[in-house]
Amino acid sequence: MIPCGRDLSWTHCPDVTVTADNPRRLRYALFIAMEIQPVSKKFLTEVIAGSTDLSGVAATKLAGDIIEAMKGEIVSSGRFTIPDFGAFIVRETPKRTGLNPKTGEKVQIKAGATVRFKASPSLKTAALSGVKKSKRKAAKG
Secondary structure, eight states, rough: OOOTTTTOOOOTTTTTTOTTTOOOHHHHHHHHHHHOOOOHHHHHHHHHHOOOOOOOHHHHHHHHHHHEEEEHHHHSSEEEEETTEEEEEEEEEEEEEEOOOOOOOOEOOOOOEEEEEOOOOOHHHHHHHHHHHHHHHHHOO
16 A cells, blocks of 8 residues: 555545556555645655555666656657646746836746646546545534
8 A cells, every 4th residue: 555644545535446456546545645735755655665565776766767857858859748737837927027025126037938837637536526525624623
């Protein structure tokens, strides 16, 4: 089983067994865990090690390789899409004029690029239902 949350136990979903051959449950486990804890390389390593028979070192290398593959794809094509999750898209920012907040004078800001994330419809639906559930829980408590 994949640990979930800061106490590394399944407190709200104890009957869910996550295995590498069940990607739907793995996605669900990742979604639930992301609500509780920020996603980091360490978190990805724990999820990979918990859902496969890989050692911690191998899981760390795999997590690093996944992140590097995502970066490489974003750099080469300008887009990286994960089905049922969303897409990372490179957007160019135009040259513009800004204001120095301290002096109030106009400053030229160079053109650049930024990476934006666009959530998939299924992720938006899941996030909305999670917000509604937490509001109902807060209203009861």
